[in-house]
Amino acid sequence: MHYSEDVGVSSSAHIAYCPQGANTDGVITTAKITIRDIATKAGVSTGAVSYALNDKPGVSAQTRARVREIATSLGWSPNLAARSLSGSPVGAIGLVLARPATLLGVEPFYMQFIAGVESVIANEGFTLMLHVVADQACEIQAYEKWWSQTRVDGVLLVDLHDDDPRIEAVERIGLPAVAVTSRREAGGLPVVWTDESAPVSEALRYLVALGHTRIARVSGLRALACTTERDRAFEEAAASCGIEPPRALYTDFSGEDGARATRLLMTESPRPTAIVYGNDIMAVAGLSVAGELGLSVPNDVSLLAWDDSVLCQITQPPLSVMKRDIPALGAMAARALLSTVAGGSVPCQAGPSSRLLPRGSTGVAAD
Amino acid sequence: MHYSEDVGVSSSAHIAYCPQGANTDGVITTAKITIRDIATKAGVSTGAVSYALNDKPGVSAQTRARVREIATSLGWSPNLAARSLSGSPVGAIGLVLARPATLLGVEPFYMQFIAGVESVIANEGFTLMLHVVADQACEIQAYEKWWSQTRVDGVLLVDLHDDDPRIEAVERIGLPAVAVTSRREAGGLPVVWTDESAPVSEALRYLVALGHTRIARVSGLRALACTTERDRAFEEAAASCGIEPPRALYTDFSGEDGARATRLLMTESPRPTAIVYGNDIMAVAGLSVAGELGLSVPNDVSLLAWDDSVLCQITQPPLSVMKRDIPALGAMAARALLSTVAGGSVPCQAGPSSRLLPRGSTGVAAD
């Protein structure tokens, strides 16, 4: 072995979950055991076992306890196929991602969202079905298939567009769904929405306070509801700050598009003194472009990213960001979906919204 | 609306799939229809319908055709719960990720891998069950639960460690599994392995050719099998190049650890003239540290990242990388698992290995 050292594992902010923490003993599950086995051992009918195990009336407290004990000792798990055949939920929720995998891989949003979703569904005995598709038509087909095959009990809708066809689709299909978006409503669907007004206002007032008046935006996909919402919010906030609404360039959220947009903006005259980016990857790309053009950040231009990630912390300077608790958003959405699946009526609710976290990429305006 | 432009969507390299392309017509699946409905309409027994739909002998070609036609016209999908209750596969494979979500979010590997997996399983009517956990103990519990609940037909094992307990665990549980690793074997499990020797040799010879002799490595998790394999490969390659084996610092793959390791290396004297990173995020962090220390890349120090991503292309300079086809790796693993689930014996096979893709971060050695 050659010289080596361990830099040490930084165990900060581990958002991962281990719900079934209880039975750590190595239960041998070779032969699958059924409620019939339990019934035989307990000397009762399978019906009684079912009642006991599902907390339903029909058995004495004593029988219930004994049945449960036997079930545990035998290492029994319900066969979900059998359960769902007699009408119970299958214990799975679905998430379809309709963005190119190259982008999905780089946007930390999804994995963090998923981690949040997991943190609540795992405790309820649910699992996550994931599907990556090319477009919304495929996404709708996936929902039809999942539902007709009884694969999921409900789905989470993300990345809502203006006039999103998926809303009508899930309603037509009869598939329980919860929408995660920045709008307050999505057809008749329960919504977990994130406010854009307050954070946009916070961001803009901050930049204005730093002396910026020529502010530009490198925005995301134009069709996205959150883009529309943010556009509106920027217009309102600009009006209340008494400046022109920031000009917006629309992109596909890729670093490539972000770089190109930044180049366009930087080569105008007069050039903007501050740029607000729709995601972190474009902001990082923008920072590179600034370097490429010999511009110093934040001396010559200030950069502000929407949504934080480790990416934003390892650049030089580290990026000022609008940060929100994405795992919490996922958890909230999952909770809403589980209630919906259980038949409860779920009100629209506000998820965590973004807050300004200034780091090194924003400063006093150049001129 | 204010001034706005569209920067244009770069539709390159979209790795996303839409398998059920055939029936785009909006089938109304409100009332779930069963083979009994088909049987009634066709005037045959449900058994005959089952034979017809599953391509099994027992019905005439004529009946088979008619039954199929009716099934299609009715928009029938098999109820997977019912199928699995009578012993068929449930049509799902599982993937458990045991890394902190903060890291998962940033490593593009997983999403690309998943996209590759999807591309083959979706065509076979399978779906992906995803689970994010804290550690391997939780991972094993998830396997036990999935299998005892009949939720998945098999699982894909990634991020193998030296002496990985999961190998023995899935064998004990009886859960079909395929290991994806850089070792050639994993207990009795079918393996899709990626060679490290050739790429390590290619990387090292390239750096040596550029005049580098003081080469250091910022490696990943020490316990990982691929780390061990790469350590060994570097030692061999160094010997055959006639240089000292590159010194390795071990990290948790995070940008933070990558930055710290880079700082340690850069502040030694003499400092290394080239650093090889275990992933892209650490390389990006390393690039920032170089800037922070006033060192020019590649003039003062060359940087080489393992595994490519858009990240590596948007830095300044863009990072030279060791690139491999990760979606293809996922696809190959999925194919192997599907064969295993179907009862076939699957040989160990070599997945795509990394190749050098020099960009701007590597150059002639400083001294």
Added chain:
DNA sequence: CTGAAAGCGCTTACAG
């Protein structure tokens, strides 16, 4: 409070 029975949608020996 408890047991015997039907049924969920499918598959698969088993007779005809």
Added chain:
DNA sequence: CTGAAAGCGCTTACAG
């Protein structure tokens, strides 16, 4: 080549 029947593991009215 075809039909009638049992069974997969569970839930849930229905009698006792």
